[in-house]
Amino acid sequence: MKLLKKHLNRRILNVFTFGIIILVIVNAINIAYACYVVNPDVTVNINSNGKVTQQGSIFNEFFYPGKSESGIIRINNKTSKSIEINNLGLSVDLVKFPSGYNKDFIYSSFLDNMNLNIQRGKIAYIMYSVIAYTPLRNFLYKENDRNYKGLNLGTKKFTVGKGDFVDLKYTMTMDIKAKEELEDLKANLEFKINGGNTCN
Numbered sequence: 001m002k003l004l005k006k007h008l009n010r011r012i013l014n015v016f017t018f019g020i021i022i023l024v025i026v027n028a029i030n031i032a033y034a035c036y037v038v039n040p041d042v043t044v045n046i047n048s049n050g051k052v053t054q055q056g057s058i059f060n061e062f063f064y065p066g067k068s069e070s071g072i073i074r075i076n077n078k079t080s081k082s083i084e085i086n087n088l089g090l091s092v093d094l095v096k097f098p099s100g101y102n103k104d105f106i107y108s109s110f111l112d113n114m115n116l117n118i119q120r121g122k123i124a125y126i127m128y129s130v131i132a133y134t135p136l137r138n139f140l141y142k143e144n145d146r147n148y149k150g151l152n153l154g155t156k157k158f159t160v161g162k163g164d165f166v167d168l169k170y171t172m173t174m175d176i177k178a179k180e181e182l183e184d185l186k187a188n189l190e191f192k193i194n195g196g197n198t199c200n
Contacts, residue, residue, distance in 0.1 A: 040167065041071035044191055046160070047078050052193055059189045063114070063174040063182065073168040073191060077160040085166075086157035088118070088131070089141030089150025089192035096186035106181055111137035113178040117171040120158055127169055130156045141192045150192055 042056035061069055077083050097106045114136045119127035130153065142148040160166045174182065 040074035042073040042191055043076065044073060044193060045076045045078055046083055046193065048080070050079075054191055057189060058170055058172060058191065059187050062184065062186075063172075065174055065178045066176045068171055068173040070169065070171045073170055074165055075160055075168065075193065076165045077162060079162060081162050083160045083162075084157060085160060085193055086153050087150045087193075088139060088153065089148075090136060090139040091141055091190045091192060092136065093188040093190075094185070095188055096184070098181060098184055101181050106185070109179065109181055110185065110187065111135060111140060113175040113182060115173045115175060117173070119169045120166060121169070122165070122167055130158070130168065133171075133173065136189075 040056070041060070042054060042058055045053045047053060058071060058073065059069075061067075063069070075085070092107070092111065094103060094107055094110070097103065112135055115133040116131065116136060116139060117133045118129075118131040120130045121127040131151065134151070139151050140148040141150040158166065
């Protein structure tokens with residue numbers, strides 16, 4: 001009986017020690033990750049007054065068919081409650097495009113030929129897929145326009161804890177079949193967080 005009790009206590013101690021080691025490792029990885037991504041490409045702040053502000057852009061280079069660009073979007077929750085994110089959107093503004101083309105035509109081609117892939121996480125080597133390569137048109141958000149309300153995440157929705165942050169690793173790719181009308185093009189893309197609910 002004493003031997004069994006001693007064996008049980010040893011197992012409990014081993015499990016406890018293993019748990020402590022895991023916590024230390026996870027904490028170390030989180031610290032390393034925070035150092036690894038000091039300056040995200042885009043910072044989205046959910047402020048305590050309910051307003052959402054953004055700094056940076058996810059479209060910083062000239063693209064050509066097949067070209068990809070990756071970066072980090074960091075969502076900071078500066079409120080006192082957790083925020084559920086169930087919809088992501090983009091507003092798109094063409095700044096520069098080739099002469100000789102209609103702006104509406106270029107705009108439509110841009111939305112259909114630029115694809116966005118998004119993964120979510122806080123640890124550099126553990127990222128969860130949120131959205132597979134999807135045309136920008138599906139993300140389009142226009143205020144008071146029922147046709148463009150961003151992309152609902154469905155089962156891929158996620159929560160940003162109060163005073164915490166979540167990083168979205170994005171990869172934007174121009175379709176290999178894109179035509180020459182998208183060459184030498186510049187656009188401003190503003191990231192939108194829509195339909196966020198507060199949680200206790």
